[in-house]
Amino acid sequence: MTFDLRRAVLALVVVLTFVSPLAAFSASAPAAPKIVSVDITGNAHVPTAAIMQVVQARPGEPYDPRIVQQDLANINALGYFADVAPPLVRARPGGVAITYRVIENPVISKISFTGNQKVPNDTLLALMDLSVGQVFNSNTFRQDVLKINNYYERIGYGGQVPSHVKDINLDPKTGALTLAIQEGLVVKNIIIGGDPVLPPTILIPQLTLKPGMVYSDEIRQKDADALRKFYEDKFKVELGNFEGGIDPASIDQKAGTADVKYNVYVARVAAVQITGNTRTKDQVIRRELRVRPGMVVNTDWIKSDYERLQATGYFSKVNPDIKEGPDPKKPQDVTLVWEVSEQRTASANVGFGYSGGITGQGLYGTLGYQDTNLHGTGNSASVQFQRGARTYLGQIGLTIPYLGNTPKSQRYSLTVNLFDNGSTYYYPVYSATSSIIQPAPIVGATQAPIPVTLYPSTTSSLIGGVVSTSYSSSLGGSVTLGRRLSDYVIASITPTLEKVKYDTSVPSPYYFQGSQPNVLAGPTPNPLNSNISNINGSFGIAATSIANVNTGLPYQLNYITFGLGTSPITMDDPYNPRRGWRANLSESVSSNGLLKSSFQYTATQLDVARFFPVLKSATLGIHLLPETTTGVIPPSQLYTFSDQQMRGYNTVFYATDAALGQIELRQPLTADRKLTIAFFADGLDYRIRGAYPLLDPYTNRITGYPGNWAQVGDAGAGLRFDIPQLGLRTVRIDFARGANGTHMSFGIGQSF
Numbered sequence: 001m002t003f004d005l006r007r008a009v010l011a012l013v014v015v016l017t018f019v020s021p022l023a024a025f026s027a028s029a030p031a032a033p034k035i036v037s038v039d040i041t042g043n044a045h046v047p048t049a050a051i052m053q054v055v056q057a058r059p060g061e062p063y064d065p066r067i068v069q070q071d072l073a074n075i076n077a078l079g080y081f082a083d084v085a086p087p088l089v090r091a092r093p094g095g096v097a098i099t100y101r102v103i104e105n106p107v108i109s110k111i112s113f114t115g116n117q118k119v120p121n122d123t124l125l126a127l128m129d130l131s132v133g134q135v136f137n138s139n140t141f142r143q144d145v146l147k148i149n150n151y152y153e154r155i156g157y158g159g160q161v162p163s164h165v166k167d168i169n170l171d172p173k174t175g176a177l178t179l180a181i182q183e184g185l186v187v188k189n190i191i192i193g194g195d196p197v198l199p200p201t202i203l204i205p206q207l208t209l210k211p212g213m214v215y216s217d218e219i220r221q222k223d224a225d226a227l228r229k230f231y232e233d234k235f236k237v238e239l240g241n242f243e244g245g246i247d248p249a250s251i252d253q254k255a256g257t258a259d260v261k262y263n264v265y266v267a268r269v270a271a272v273q274i275t276g277n278t279r280t281k282d283q284v285i286r287r288e289l290r291v292r293p294g295m296v297v298n299t300d301w302i303k304s305d306y307e308r309l310q311a312t313g314y315f316s317k318v319n320p321d322i323k324e325g326p327d328p329k330k331p332q333d334v335t336l337v338w339e340v341s342e343q344r345t346a347s348a349n350v351g352f353g354y355s356g357g358i359t360g361q362g363l364y365g366t367l368g369y370q371d372t373n374l375h376g377t378g379n380s381a382s383v384q385f386q387r388g389a390r391t392y393l394g395q396i397g398l399t400i401p402y403l404g405n406t407p408k409s410q411r412y413s414l415t416v417n418l419f420d421n422g423s424t425y426y427y428p429v430y431s432a433t434s435s436i437i438q439p440a441p442i443v444g445a446t447q448a449p450i451p452v453t454l455y456p457s458t459t460s461s462l463i464g465g466v467v468s469t470s471y472s473s474s475l476g477g478s479v480t481l482g483r484r485l486s487d488y489v490i491a492s493i494t495p496t497l498e499k500v501k502y503d504t505s506v507p508s509p510y511y512f513q514g515s516q517p518n519v520l521a522g523p524t525p526n527p528l529n530s531n532i533s534n535i536n537g538s539f540g541i542a543a544t545s546i547a548n549v550n551t552g553l554p555y556q557l558n559y560i561t562f563g564l565g566t567s568p569i570t571m572d573d574p575y576n577p578r579r580g581w582r583a584n585l586s587e588s589v590s591s592n593g594l595l596k597s598s599f600q601y602t603a604t605q606l607d608v609a610r611f612f613p614v615l616k617s618a619t620l621g622i623h624l625l626p627e628t629t630t631g632v633i634p635p636s637q638l639y640t641f642s643d644q645q646m647r648g649y650n651t652v653f654y655a656t657d658a659a660l661g662q663i664e665l666r667q668p669l670t671a672d673r674k675l676t677i678a679f680f681a682d683g684l685d686y687r688i689r690g691a692y693p694l695l696d697p698y699t700n701r702i703t704g705y706p707g708n709w710a711q712v713g714d715a716g717a718g719l720r721f722d723i724p725q726l727g728l729r730t731v732r733i734d735f736a737r738g739a740n741g742t743h744m745s746f747g748i749g750q751s752f
Contacts, residue, residue, distance in 0.1 A: 032062040034095035042102040045135050046080045054078060055100065063089075063096050071100065079139035080105055082172065105136035109175035115166065116181040117214065119152070124181070127151055136170055136177065148181075156217025157184040160246055161253065184214040185246060185258040193244070194263035195332065197237070197296060203264065206230045215246055215260055227264060238297040238322070240267030240332025265332035267297035270325040276340040277376075280314050284378040287402055287410055288312065290487065291336060297322065302336070304487070304569055309340065311568035314373045316343035346371035364388025378402065393421040413482035413490075422473030422501075429453065429468050429506055431461050452510045463510075470504040471552070474636060488570055492563040500634060503552035544690030545656045547599055547632045557634055558597035559590035571611065575729045576666075576673065576720075576750065578619045581610045588637075601631030605639075609752050618667040623752035625660040629689070639686075643745040646682050648714025648738025655686035662752055666720070676720040680734070680751070683713040714738040720750070 038057050040048045054074035056067050068087060076084050085101035109132060113121050128144040130137065145165045152164045167180040187209060192200040208222045209215065224242040231237045243263050250259035271293060274285050288308045291301045302320050309318045318340050325333035352365040370382035379400050386393040396418045403412040429452040452463060476498030483491045549555055563586045571580030588603040589595075609623045627639050633656065641653040645660060664680040687709045716736025723731055732747040 032064065033091075035059050035061050035063050035098060036092045036095040037097040038100075039098075040100050040102065042085070043104055045107060046078075046102075046104060051075055051078065051100070051102070057098055063098075068098065075100060075102060077139075079137040079141075080135050082106075105138075106170065106172050106175035107135055108132050108177050111177045111179070113179050113181050116183060118155070118157075118183050118216065119181075123151075124148060124179075130177070136175075141168075152183060156220070157214075158217075160184045160215065160251075160258070161256075182256060184216055185251065186256055187211050187213050187215050187260050188250070188257045189259040191247070191259060191261040192264060193261055194241070194265045195268075196264035197266050198231075198235075203227060203230075207262075209260060215258070217245070220245055220262075223262065231266065232299070236298050236300040238267035238299065238334075239264070240297070240334065241265040241330075267322070267332055267334050269293050269295050269297060269336045270327070270330075270333035271335045273335055273337045274340070275337060277342060279342055279376040280340075280373060280378070281376045283405070284314075284373075284376065285309065285338065285340070287378075289338070297334060297336070305338075307569045307572055307574075308487075309338070311574045312373075312378070314342060314345055314378075315340045317341040345373040362389030362391075364391060390425060391421070391423045393419075395419045395421070411484045413480075413484075415480040415482070416477070417479075418477040420473075420475045422471070425470045426467040427470060429463050429466055429510065431463055448509065450510045452506055466507065466510060468504055468506045471501070472503075472636065473501045474557075475499045476557070484567075488567055490563075490565055490567055492561075492565075494561040494563065496557075496559055496561065498557040499554045500549070500557045500636060501552060501554050502549045502635060504550050505552075543656075543688045545629065545632060545688060546638070547634045549598075549634060555598040555634070556596065557590065557599060557636075558595040559588050559599075560595065561586055561588040563587075576676075577611045577621075579611055579613050581608070583608045590631075590633075599632065599634055601629060601633045601637070603627070603629045603633065603637060614665070615667070617673075618665060621662075621664045621666065621750075621752065623660070623662040623664075625658075627655070627658045627660075629656045638688075641684055641686070643743060644747050644751065646684055646712060646714060646738065647680070647716060647718075647734045647745050647751070648682070648736035648743050649712065649740070650743050653684060653686055653712070654688065656689040658684065658686035660684050664751065674722045678718045678720060678734075679716075680718065680736075681713070681715040682736070683711070685709055685711050712739060714743075716742075 035057055037059055038052075038055060040051050043051060054077070055071045056074070057064075057071055061067075068089070072084055072087065075081065081102045082105045083103035085103065087101060088097075088099040090097050090099075108130060111125060111128070111130065111132060113124055116124060127147045129140050130144055145163065149164050152158065157164065161182050161184065164182055164184075165179055166182040169178045169180075170176075188211060190204055190207065190209060190211065192203055196203060206226050208226060209219050213219070224239075227242065228239040231239050241263075242265070244261045247259045247261045250257075252258065269291060272286070272289065272291070274282055277285060289305045290308075291298070291305055295301070306318055306320055309315060318338065321337045321339060323335045323337055324331070325335050327333055346369070348369045350365075350367050352363070354363045364386055365388070366384070366386045368382070368384035368386075370380070370384075372380040374381050379398070381399075382395070382397045384393065384395045397416065399413070399415040401413045402410045403414055404410060431452060452466070476496065478494050478496040480492055480494040485491055547555075563584065565584035565586075566582045568574035568582075570582055571577035584605075584607045586605050590597045590599045590601050592598065592600050605625070605627045607623075607625050609621060611622075612620045614620045629637075629639075638654045638656060639658050641655070641658070641660065643650060645662070646653060661683045662680065664678050666676050666678045669675045669677055691708070714736040716734055718732060718734035718736075720730050720732055722729055730749050732745075732749070732751065734745050734747070734751070736743055736745070
């Protein structure tokens with residue numbers, strides 16, 4: 001600084017000037033004279049007493065040039081003086097008189113700053129002890145410079161320049177003090193290094209720092225926060241480490257410039273750790289995970305893995321966490337921890353029940369066992385038996401979701417089902433003529449046949465004490481081979497082989513007249529040849545689209561179903577989704593050629609559902625289910641819609657072609673979403689292709705003719721709640737109003 005240099009030179013001259021005469025005087029003097037007086041001259045503002053406090057020469061003491069020399073240094077060290085002249089040492093009676101001569105620094109009249117942009121003048125002035133009206137003191141000024149430098153270091157400008165007070169100028173005439181401030185180095189270039197994944201051309205525009213700006217740690221922190229937010233918002237990627245600053249090799253102190261290098265590291269998974277599982281094997285969990293070591297930490301990918309683990313149904317709780325990696329020197333390498341809490345996946349059930357009415361099962365008992373995580377392998381198996389007065393059912397199933405441990409084999413899944421079921425239902429019959437016909441007593445002769453019908457009409461009457469018996473059974477099995485086309489789309493092929501029987505009859509001497517099922521006529525024609533002239537069916541509806549199989553004899557039903565659908569991870573929760581979607585397309589083909597089936601038809605179904613978060617915590621769900629068939633189908637392949645779909649009706653709707661639409665608003669009543677109220681509406685457009693006539697299933701009345709479509713709808717509200725003790729995620733109770741009144745239905749799981 002120019003002022004300090006000048007003062008140092010002057011002090012040196014004073015010392016050299018003074019030392020020589022004193023040394024000569026001392027050498028020639030036989031004895032040191034005594035000091036008779038000591039005074040100060042030249043001080044106008046600095047009190048003499050303040051100066052005399054540092055002076056060691058005292059009247060009465062022997063004159064010692066070394067002490068005088070030390071006094072000069074002490075006076076100069078006070079910091080108030082621009083110059084200290086050689087002292088006057090004059091002979092006086094009885095000794096010598098010493099006069100110290102000083103030139104005071106000017107009184108400060110004004111303090112100003114130049115070059116400061118970040119820190120305002122008021123802040124810098126507040127850091128200084130020097131103030132207007134004081135004599136400039138170099139000691140105080142040095143402390144002020146230290147405080148200014150310390151302040152700049154605290155706010156992030158440290159280490160760039162030797163001193164942030166680059167220069168000073170003190171006008172000796174006016175006392176104006178000007179401090180030239182250099183806050184930091186001006187950025188010349190910005191260099192991006194490390195492991196940023198993204199190119200510098202994308203990252204640099206996101207930075208606060210620009211070439212031409214003064215660098216600071218505060219700006220660096222802003223840049224770190226900006227890049228962290230940019231990665232998370234745009235790419236859902238975590239920023240693992242951000243370091244760097246001024247590149248020392250690029251510093252040009254003369255020009256006051258430097259390059260800034262930022263090393264940007266995205267967070268990468270160094271290890272995947274699984275905790276909490278005691279039954280489920282590690283490989284069963286790991287095969288569901290797509291975020292693996294070496295990959296960047298992407299929150300969407302982690303969320304997808306979370307949903308995949310939730311969709312398995314093995315865990316009551318899944319908690320992903322990111323912790324420090326194995327190498328503390330690389331904070332960008334992290335450990336991804338999956339903490340799981342297992343839940344019961346095996347259940348056995350024994351029970352009984354009763355359902356009445358002509359379509360009810362009567363008294364029945366059930367016995368079953370299932371495990372969706374068999375021995376912790378992720379495979380599932382189930383066995384179920386049911387026997388009742390009117391129905392029986394036996395089913396064994398096994399699912400292997402991953403066929404092997406290699407990446408290629410794990411694309412495939414396998415499901416095998418074996419089943420044997422049957423049912424017997426009883427339906428009332430009506431007279432086929434306008435008068436009620438009762439059988440006459442048999443007296444030595446066979447009673448004449450009496451024609452009856454399953455269809456009530458204005459010209460028929462119910463025949464009391466007589467019912468028709470409808471029997472059907474199915475024995476067979478299916479094998480499903482699935483192929484994961486991606487994490488979201490699965491293709492499948494399912495060949496199914498069944499032996500089916502259908503038989504609807506009435507006791508003798510009654511018989512079905514005309515186009516009604518007629519057991520007296522013997523076996524019905526080949527089901528492939530069903531037409532308007534021979535339509536007979538155990539279903540109770542005469543239609544060219546329903547196979548004529550009312551014989552009680554076995555038929556071979558062989559078909560292949562091709563499927564294409566989404567995996568459960570397209571929804572945030574496969575059981576109670578709040579957002580996401582699912583879609584499944586299937587095509588079933590039965591052929592009497594290659595497949596050796598007794599039937600020839602196709603059945604096509606598209607099932608689509610979409611879920612939207614609405615309001616604060618509610619979910620809006622929309623469900624569409626169009627279905628259609630071609631050819632002649634067996635009664636068991638008719639599309640059916642019970643009170644699980646049409647919740648305002650207590651009967652079943654049958655169709656060869658249909659379109660179901662549902663909309664539902666689900667509003668949780670508790671924070672854990674275990675109790676929910678729902679408001680819904682259902683609509684169904686359906687028909688039995690080629691029906692003659694068309695039976696309205698919910699009234700058992702003849703309503704139409706071939707090709708006619710019927711529409712029904714309902715609306716209502718319901719409750720959803722969990723019963724964890726029984727392992728039930730969602731129990732559903734719905735109250736709805738349809739065309740014929742109100743109905744209450746029960747179900748397990750959401751309606752769609």
